């Protein structure tokens with residue numbers, strides 16, 4: 001039963017106000033940067049705001065957005081992200097993502113990493129995510 005629950009956790013996590021689905025972290029070596037991706041759904045009746053992210057995996061953790069300027073792609077801090085009731089914020093490659101800067105150890109395919117997302121209304125949501133080797 002415990003085993004089953006822990007497997008379930010890898011696909012879907014919720015605190016009753018925010019659902020986290022399809023979460024994953026891209027594999028990378030110690031000292032490198034990588035990112036956490038997920039579908040973040042607001043299942044509460046109020047607009048909520050993602051205002052902070054944290055993880056012991058990296059030296060620094062930030063919410064980023066990817067932008068294009070004069071044909072060049074770049075990344076920058078995204079600031080607070082609002083999610084309306086019933087809407088989903090997609091953290092995905094070439095879009096919004098949680099940047100893990102300066103990994104403290106290697107993240108290899110199949111390992112599990114933990115990231116915590118902080119929302120103004122829903123509070124903290126701790127997410128376990130599988131490390132994947134995925135080019136997207």
Ligand SMILES: [Cu+2]
Pocket residue numbers: 035064065075076097098099
């Ligand atoms: Cu980034």
